Amino acid sequence: MKKVLAxxxxxxxxxxxxxxxxxxxxxxxxxxxxxxxxxxxxxxxPVEAAVDADAAMLAAAKEAGQAVCNCTNGDxxxxxxxxxxxxAAGYAEYQxxxxxxxxxxxxxxxxxxxxxxxxxxxxxxxxxxxxxxxLSNALNKKN
Numbered sequence: 001m002k003k004v005l006a007x008x009x010x011x012x013x014x015x016x017x018x019x020x021x022x023x024x025x026x027x028x029x030x031x032x033x034x035x036x037x038x039x040x041x042x043x044x045x046p047v048e049a050a051v052d053a054d055a056a057m058l059a060a061a062k063e064a065g066q067a068v069c070n071c072t073n074g075d076x077x078x079x080x081x082x083x084x085x086x087x088a089a090g091y092a093e094y095q096x097x098x099x100x101x102x103x104x105x106x107x108x109x110x111x112x113x114x115x116x117x118x119x120x121x122x123x124x125x126x127x128x129x130x131x132x133x134x135l136s137n138a139l140n141k142k143n
Contacts, residue, residue, distance in 0.1 A: 061100050064091050065107020069115070079108065 064086055071082045083104065087095065094100035 057094065057100055058103055060091055060094060061103030062107050065104045066111060068108050069111030
């Protein structure tokens with residue numbers, strides 16, 4: 001009987017220690033999880049701010065590129081003058097930012113290419129219309 005009581009008391013002691021240690025471990029895990037979540041949140045904030053800043057910069061570059069494209073006649077000196085005036089007037093915070101300047105130049109190139117393509121299509125369509133009209137006139141005179 002003494003052995004059974006000793007065994008039961010040992011088992012109760014082990015059970016009590018397990019519960020106590022498990023409780024402390026659960027608190028430690030909870031606090032570690034909370035600290036990790038806070039660290040991730042604080043680390044993510046600057047990344048999100050940088051992404052927002054990059055998106056804002058790219059949007060501003062697109063606007064500036066369109067403005068420059070709309071105020072030029074396509075020659076290099078006109079583009080350079082217009083770009084300097086547009087950037088100085090509305091985009092001073094990006095002065096000296098190479099990424100912004102490159103994005104503006106890319107947008108200007110895209111805009112000029114789009115205008116040239118549209119002009120070429122218009123000219124081709126006009127030529128087709130003139131050709132069709134001439135062919136129609138020639139056929140009508142023959143009859």
